[in-house]
Amino acid sequence: EIVLTQSPATLSLSPGDRATLSCRASQSVSTYLAWYQQKPGQPPRLLIHGASSVATGIPARFSGSGSGTDFTLTISSLEPEDFAVYYCQQALYWPTFGGGTKVEIK
Amino acid sequence: EVQLVESGGVLIQPGGSLRLSCAASGFTVNTYFMSWVRQAPGKGLEWVSIIYPDGRAYYADSLRGRFTISIDGSKNTLYLQMNALTAEDTAVYYCASGVMPNLVDFWGQGTLVTVSS
Numbered sequence: 777e778i779v780l781t782q783s784p785a786t787l788s789l790s791p792g793d794r795a796t797l798s799c800r801a802s803q804s805v806s807t808y809l810a811w812y813q814q815k816p817g818q819p820p821r822l823l824i825h826g827a828s829s830v831a832t833g834i835p836a837r838f839s840g841s842g843s844g845t846d847f848t849l850t851i852s853s854l855e856p857e858d859f860a861v862y863y864c865q866q867a868l869y870w871p872t873f874g875g876g877t878k879v880e881i882k
Numbered sequence: 883e884v885q886l887v888e889s890g891g892v893l894i895q896p897g898g899s900l901r902l903s904c905a906a907s908g909f910t911v912n913t914y915f916m917s918w919v920r921q922a923p924g925k926g927l928e929w930v931s932i933i934y935p936d937g938r939a940y941y942a943d944s945l946r947g948r949f950t951i952s953i954d955g956s957k958n959t960l961y962l963q964m965n966a967l968t969a970e971d972t973a974v975y976y977c978a979s980g981v982m983p984n985l986v987d988f989w990g991q992g993t994l995v996t997v998s999s
Contacts, residue, residue: 820986
């Protein structure tokens with residue numbers, strides 16, 4: 777099973793700040809990596825697929841990068857609605873998720 | 883408008899069986915990659931099962947053959963039959979669809995399954 781390790785577990789930032797979230801895979805997943813956002817009481821929402829392709833309807837402030845084992849989700853300037861938990865997920869093998877990064881208001 | 887509406891989640895005793903349903907609208911379920919993903923209370927996400935448009939089905943190894951995914955095309959509905967339930971199966975179960983394998987681009991709101999005596 778591919779293990780995805782997300783860091784940090786919690787990110788305390790202010791609106792307008794840049795957020796950089798990391799996801800590391802236990803072995804290469806090429807670019808088969810997705811990012812989801814989840815708010816309390818809601819299902820996840822797809823943000824990024826293929827490591828860097830922004831999903832339909834997702835604001836341009838979200839971007840993804842990386843390949844192999846190291847991936848990054850960047851939110852260029854945090855909006856109030858961006859404070860949430862973010863999960864990475866690999867899609868090359870049996871799909872697995874990272875443990876999540878909570879982006880909280882500082 | 884695409885919609886996925888799950889139902890069937892209840893409080894059930896350990897060892898019991900349960901069938902979850904996911905009624906789809908706005909698209910045809912047997913032309914998409916349909917999945918069940920679960921989330922234990924306060925925990926992360928776990929992929930449970932996926933069924934391909936050609937009918938192939940796959941499951942998480944941890945389930946040890948207890949769950950079965952299926953589709954009724956006439957009802958445009960996805961199912962998850964769950965047997966020999968344990969407390970570790972307590973979770974919100976999300977129905978999910980995707981245009982590619984192992985990727986979800988649309989999620990239902992989820993249904994809560996609680997396994998407890």
